[in-house]
Amino acid sequence: MIDIVEQESIEDSDELYEHHRIVVDKGQALLRIDKFLMDRLPNVTRNKLQGAIRSESVQVNQRPVKVSYKVKPLDMITITLANPPRDTDIVPEDIPLDIIYEDEELLLVNKPAGMVVHPAYNNWTGTLVNALTYYLQNLPTTRNGEGRPGLVHRIDKDTSGLLVIAKSEYSMAFLAKQFFHHTIERTYYALVWGVPKQEQGTIIGNVGRSAKDRRVMAVYPDGEYGKHAVTHYKVLRSFKYVSLVQCNLETGRTHQIRAHMKHLGHPLFSDATYGGDKILQGMPVGSYKTFVENAFRLMPRQALHAKSLGFKHPVTKEAIHFDSELPADFQSVLEKWALYENQ
Structure with a gap:
């Protein structure tokens, strides 16, 4: 892991530490170095990478390069920073497990x-x-x-x-x-904005990182970009402005349900990353606005719960299935929506 984002806060030091050494593949096409490194180094923004290149923390074949430099096959890229690489040993911690x-x-x-x-x-x-x-x-x-x-x-x-x-x-x-082989049964419960036109259906669309914001996953037509992703959904109950939806994963991509439901036009309730932390249904005024804001405070995270798992046991080879209750924050928000709908 490269802590480029920490570089500005480190005290002055004459010593530099190598964090990464990357030898470019023989078949690599010409590609700008910032774009090349974005694909190789997760959780690092393009601006931070460009800053590191300009400050000569990134070198190619032991020489500094410009941001516009295009990597070539067999180039050796090194990244050196003032802070030593973090020890990645996992520290055991006495944390309660459910x-x-x-x-x-x-x-x-x-x-x-x-x-x-x-x-x-x-x-x-x-x-x-x-x-x-x-x-x-x-x-x-x-x-x-x-x-x-x-x-x-x-x-x-x-x-x-x-x-x-x-x-x-x-x-x-x-x-x-x-x-x-996608034989695991995975069921999620999600509270989404709006009511899907079809009570049940299947969302098929590649999931890959957004070109505008790499923290967000976007949905693309199959074959163009990203990884093939399939989500089956069914509306369990609607509350006029939001719906409780059951999602079954055929594939398991990063943020798959969150990205697929937004693509369908129904972002998850209280999901700040995908725009669900705003009032997307109903007029954002008066008592309704107060009610929704209270619900956001009650559940300040995406309304998504991995409810059940089913698979074959490694030893007995028997099919086993496990279910879980909705957590307190999720259950409380559902109860609030049910009460609001009745009123």
Whole structure:
């Protein structure tokens, strides 16, 4: 992880530390260096990269370059900063876990909203992985041990709900295969703005990072950009201005439900990233405005909960299914909307 965003606050130092060394592939087409690095370094903005290039923190073949430089095959790109690279060792932390099920091979946890799944930039501690490494030892890893103990999937920080953790290498591979072949049953509950025209349907559209804002995922026609994504949805109940929707994932892309529902014209309630933290239905005045703002305060995060998981057990090969209750904030907001509709 490269902490370019921290560079401006570091005290003066004569010593520099190498954070990244990248050798460009033989088949790489000519591409501006800032665009090339944006694809290689997550969570770094283009402005920060350009600043690092101008300050000569980024060098190609041991020489500084301009922002307009186009990388060529076999170029060696180094990034050096005044701060040393962060130690990526995961620190076990005694954080309470809401355990739904556990046996010799599996662990099912109900993740609360606000908890990051695994350590990353700005969230090195307090994550689910920190809690898991304390609760369990010798968890398997993926991606050459990059710090994702036992995890075969994840959910966003402010999404609540079920996650399955593998406790052995065999179970890790067995579960990962089910996710790869889309045979895992994953059901989410979402509160969205408006009422979909069709009570149920399927959203098909590639999900990829927006060209305007890399923190946001956008939906593109299949085959153009991004990764193939399929979401099946069904309206469970409408409250005139919002609807409770069940979403079943066929694929599991980053922000898939959030991006797909916005693409359908129904952003998730209170989802600041995708515009759902504004009053999108009804006149934003008077008592209605006050009511919605109170609901936002009650649930200051996207109204999304990973409600159930179904899969084959790694050892018994039997189909097993787990369900969870909606968390208190989600349930309270639903009750408020139901009361408002009745009044």
